[in-house]
Amino acid sequence: NAGVIQTPRHKVTGKGQEATLWCEPISGHSAVFWYRQTIVQGLEFLTYFRNQAPIDDSGMPKERFSAQMPNQSHSTLKIQSTQPQDSAVYLCASSFRREGERLFFGHGTKLSVL
Amino acid sequence: QQKVQQSPESLIVPEGGMASLNCTFSDRNSQYFWWYRQHSGEGPKALMSIFSNGDKKEGRFTAHLNKASLHVSLHIKDSQPSDSALYFCAVSMGMGYKLTFGTGTSLLVDP
Numbered sequence: 390n391a392g393v394i395q396t397p398r399h400k401v402t403g404k405g406q407e408a409t410l411w412c413e414p415i416s417g418h419s420a421v422f423w424y425r426q427t428i429v430q431g432l433e434f435l436t437y438f439r440n441q442a443p444i445d446d447s448g449m450p451k452e453r454f455s456a457q458m459p460n461q462s463h464s465t466l467k468i469q470s471t472q473p474q475d476s477a478v479y480l481c482a483s484s485f486r487r488e489g490e491r492l493f494f495g496h497g498t499k500l501s502v503l
Numbered sequence: 504q505q506k507v508q509q510s511p512e513s514l515i516v517p518e519g520g521m522a523s524l525n526c527t528f529s530d531r532n533s534q535y536f537w538w539y540r541q542h543s544g545e546g547p548k549a550l551m552s553i554f555s556n557g558d559k560k561e562g563r564f565t566a567h568l569n570k571a572s573l574h575v576s577l578h579i580k581d582s583q584p585s586d587s588a589l590y591f592c593a594v595s596m597g598m599g600y601k602l603t604f605g606t607g608t609s610l611l612v613d614p
Contacts, residue, residue: 393546422601432547432591432604445601480546491537492602494546 393495395481401501402471410466410498414483421464422482422492423456432480438464471502505530507594507605515611522579524608526592529573534597536568538577539604541589547604550577550590582612 394413402408414421423435425448436446438458449456453471458464468475478499482492506529516522524538535554539547553559553566553575565578575594579586592605 424604431606434601434603437601444599447601482546491549491552492539492547494548496544496546 393481393483393493395479395495395498397498398496399499399501401503403503404472405470408468408471408475408500408502410468410479410481410500412464412466412481412495413462414464414481415493416462418483418485418493420484420486420490421458422484423464423466424480424482424494426478426480426497427476435466435479468500471500473502476500476502505533505594505596505603507592507603509590509592509605509608511608512606513609513611515613516582518582518584518612518614520582520612522582522586522610522612524577524579524590524592524610526575526577526594526605527573528575528592528594530594530596531570531573532596533570533594535595535602536566536575537593537595537602538564538566539591539593541591543588547589547591579610582610584612584614586610587612 396411420439422437425433434448436456441458453469478497480497482494484490510525537552538550541547553568563580567576590608593602
């Protein structure tokens, strides 16, 4: 079991460019979560899917962020027109059932917006 | 909106000592409580959960929950240098709800 796989590990974009982050959950897990981690804000919930359906996107900045889960083997987080304040480590996690269950996190994608 | 606060922000304990981490949450309807640990360059990893009031022990780790006082704690006995990491308390309202993470405690075990 390779665990949750996130690619790329590091991404550098220029201000105003688009960034797409990829996540492959653990096989058989039905829920996928996205979190953002910064020194100042800590671990912030962004959004989650269960059985590929979007369930809660209450943490997503409305205008430039979007997430999708087109199949059970991967999810993407897309940030349009990236800004320096988007610089963070973006963490994907999966769980066997639903919230309240143990989350298994990937190593994260460190996004740096110059 | 759920608020989860942790104290202290940072903690140094000698190798073999006891580390005590605290967490307070704001919503009395919270149901599930987890402790996660994150080493540098990795994602957080679940340490243990506690769902009922009282103590729960797993090896060197003991979690304590008091829902009435909105408080959960983690105690690490016989601390090892490998325990040096960032520790997060995480709270969920129940099945069907997301995990809200606390502000984190940075633990350094001094060999």
